[in-house]
Amino acid sequence: MFVKETKVRRGERSYTYVQLVEGYRDGQGRVRHRVVANLGRKEALKESGQLEALAGSFARLDPPMVGVRREVGALLLAWRFLGELDVVGVVDRSLPRSPRSQLSVGEVVAALIASRLCSPSPLYDLAGWASGAAVHELLGIPAGLLNDDRLGRALELLAVSAENVRGAVAARAIERFGVDAGRLHVDLTTIRVHGAYEESALVAKGWGPDRHVRRQVRTLQAATPDGVSVYWRPAPGNASELSLVAHSLERLVRMTGPAGLVVCDSACANPKTLAQIHDAGLRFVVPLRASSGFGEKFRSEVGHEALKPLRYSAAREARLPNSQRPRYRGCLGDWTLICPEDRRELAVRVAWIHSSEAGREVAAARERALAKAEAELDRVKRGLGGRYYPTRKHVEDRIAKITGPSIQKLLIIQTATRNGKPTLTWQRDRHAIAEAATTDGIYALATNQPGRLTALSVLRQYKDQEIVERRHRDAKHTLKVRPIFLHNDDRIHALISIVGLALLIFGLIETQTRHALGTGEQLPGLLPEGRAAIPTGANILAAFQGLGLTYTPAGIRLDRLTHTQRRILDLLQIQPPWPEQDT
Numbered sequence: 001m002f003v004k005e006t007k008v009r010r011g012e013r014s015y016t017y018v019q020l021v022e023g024y025r026d027g028q029g030r031v032r033h034r035v036v037a038n039l040g041r042k043e044a045l046k047e048s049g050q051l052e053a054l055a056g057s058f059a060r061l062d063p064p065m066v067g068v069r070r071e072v073g074a075l076l077l078a079w080r081f082l083g084e085l086d087v088v089g090v091v092d093r094s095l096p097r098s099p100r101s102q103l104s105v106g107e108v109v110a111a112l113i114a115s116r117l118c119s120p121s122p123l124y125d126l127a128g129w130a131s132g133a134a135v136h137e138l139l140g141i142p143a144g145l146l147n148d149d150r151l152g153r154a155l156e157l158l159a160v161s162a163e164n165v166r167g168a169v170a171a172r173a174i175e176r177f178g179v180d181a182g183r184l185h186v187d188l189t190t191i192r193v194h195g196a197y198e199e200s201a202l203v204a205k206g207w208g209p210d211r212h213v214r215r216q217v218r219t220l221q222a223a224t225p226d227g228v229s230v231y232w233r234p235a236p237g238n239a240s241e242l243s244l245v246a247h248s249l250e251r252l253v254r255m256t257g258p259a260g261l262v263v264c265d266s267a268c269a270n271p272k273t274l275a276q277i278h279d280a281g282l283r284f285v286v287p288l289r290a291s292s293g294f295g296e297k298f299r300s301e302v303g304h305e306a307l308k309p310l311r312y313s314a315a316r317e318a319r320l321p322n323s324q325r326p327r328y329r330g331c332l333g334d335w336t337l338i339c340p341e342d343r344r345e346l347a348v349r350v351a352w353i354h355s356s357e358a359g360r361e362v363a364a365a366r367e368r369a370l371a372k373a374e375a376e377l378d379r380v381k382r383g384l385g386g387r388y389y390p391t392r393k394h395v396e397d398r399i400a401k402i403t404g405p406s407i408q409k410l411l412i413i414q415t416a417t418r419n420g421k422p423t424l425t426w427q428r429d430r431h432a433i434a435e436a437a438t439t440d441g442i443y444a445l446a447t448n449q450p451g452r453l454t455a456l457s458v459l460r461q462y463k464d465q466e467i468v469e470r471r472h473r474d475a476k477h478t479l480k481v482r483p484i485f486l487h488n489d490d491r492i493h494a495l496i497s498i499v500g501l502a503l504l505i506f507g508l509i510e511t512q513t514r515h516a517l518g519t520g521e522q523l524p525g526l527l528p529e530g531r532a533a534i535p536t537g538a539n540i541l542a543a544f545q546g547l548g549l550t551y552t553p554a555g556i557r558l559d560r561l562t563h564t565q566r567r568i569l570d571l572l573q574i575q576p577p578w579p580e581q582d583t
Contacts, residue, residue: 021036022034066551066553067550067552070549071134071547072133072134073541074541075139077574078113080572081509082113085169085173085176087106087501094161094164103145103146105154105158107141108146112495114139115130117541120479123486124485134548152491156494166231166497167251170230170231170255170504177508179228179511181224184256184261186245186262186263187220190214191218191476192214193216197215200492204236216237217235219232221472222252223468225464227511228507228511229503229506232500232503242267242268242270245276246273249277271337271340271344278346278448283449284447295442298438298439298442304354306331306333306352310456326356326357328353328356328459329353330353330459332350332455335349348447349448349453350445351458351459353442355441355443358443359441360441369407373402373407374411374426376402377399380398381424384421384424391417392416409432410428414426471507478506479499481496506537506541522534523564524564525543525562525563543568555578558576558578
């Protein structure tokens with residue numbers, strides 16, 4: 001059965017009718033056609049939207065020929081989690097659907113999430129990926145309907161309710177999979193963008209982690225200790241972390257519940273921001289900045305004598321001999337922070353932590369900086385009175401650039417003029433260096449948690465902060481949030497939000513596999529040569545590369561699963577919807 005266009009002339013006018021035609025064989029075995037239904041005039045069907053509806057219906061119903069293959073890969077995992085989280089339903093309940101649309105916004109979002117998880121590609125190539133993958137078979141979404149215009153319109157509609165959609169999907173993940181969101185690790189990342197984007201309010205120039213100003217979009221993320229990203233908020237590239245955290249407090253409170261705990265980096269150590277977190281009813285763990293004066297307070301009021309050994313060792317150091325593992329010491333004390341804006345006092349407890357590894361690194365970095373400064377000073381000394389350093393003023397200007405505020409305190413530098421020629425001498429200030437060394441490896445973790453608390457428990461909470469940083473890398477490298485070839489802020493905002501939803505599912509795949517397998521257990525076959533490894537989102541998805549399906553006279557047949565693939569599906573309680581091939 002197929003659709004056929006038939007032209008009819010009536011006088012001087014020509015009309016095109018759309019007919020549904022069926023093929024059959026007559027008594028002599030010859031192929032004949034007969035009209036099953038006259039669908040109407042093409043122009044009228046097109047104006048009413050019925051023509052597009054018919055095309056969409058046939059795209060959904062038209063089965064491939066026997067022998068056609070489709071790539072399945074990690075779509076089996078994406079299919080299960082998209083269904084469990086009811087992503088299509090959540091989106092479609094938040095957004096009205098046009099009666100003329102052949103794909104709902106929820107279906108477009110599901111296809112985009114699946115693409116990020118299984119084969120990240122630019123938006124314009126989504127239909128190409130879907131045509132060779134089992135998107136139609138698993139998600140019920142025909143590849144032919146995923147054209148650029150439909151994707152763009154869906155992104156613009158999603159942008160309006162993106163915050164609510166992300167929150168609803170995260171809430172369902174917490175409920176359905178028992179995700180513990182009582183403690184969230186919050187951090188800000190940047191997504192660099194190439195291009196002018198002159199009319200964009202979302203893509204803006206801002207400072208990045210490499211200390212350069214670039215066009216970018218900033219994104220605030222919150223992840224659970226297990227590694228599930230439950231919050232992901234795009235923001236302008238010039239926004240500050242302090243303002244983003246302040247604007248996200250209401251949503252974070254909903255996720256963590258009353259007296260939830262947020263762990264942030266030192267960018268949030270501003271007393272005003274800490275007061276806002278405290279007033280929102282949240283607890284926090286934040287490392288204080290050097291500008292807070294914690295080093296001077298440690299030297300004057302705490303001292304190394306108060307620090308006691310802490311039984312802490314990172315998982316990556318578990319296989320090292322005891323002699324090579326970093327040693328930690330710490331103690332807990334009280335401190336009152338002062339908000340400079342209104343002189344408000346905020347009572348906190350501070351875990352004073354000393355890391356032997358950090359201490360060695362700080363001492364080595366200081367020695368390198370001193371050696372570099374001395375080498376530069378020696379170069380200046382050799383050129384005194386010459387072209388570049390003819391006067392004392394030239395010498396002092398150069399010294400200021402060489403040393404900087406931190407190194408200048410550790411050197412005793414003297415300049416003078418003798419017989420019209422500048423002179424320069426210097427030596428290390430042993431007393432200042434020894435005083436600076438007293439705080440090598442010392443950092444202060446501020447918290448407002450009540451009740452019984454130890455320095456070790458605060459340290460353990462803070463050390464899990466690397467989880468959210470790892471999820472930043474997954475979003476940029478595994479899920480490939482870039483490239484962004486969109487010049488509409490709504491579409492950019494929506495696409496980055498979709499990457500956040502994909503990151504949520506990515507984390508669920510990892511954590512659910514680990515929980516079912518057992519904490520710290522390894523799964524054979526995840527690495528080349530069949531080597532075992534602790535499951536991660538990346539190696540779990542990679543384990544399904546090459547898995548496909550084939551259309552046969554008996555129906556769809558899935559390729560034979562490897563032992564590793566079968567084990568992962570069992571751990572995640574996923575039953576493939578098709579039988580495997582016999583051979």
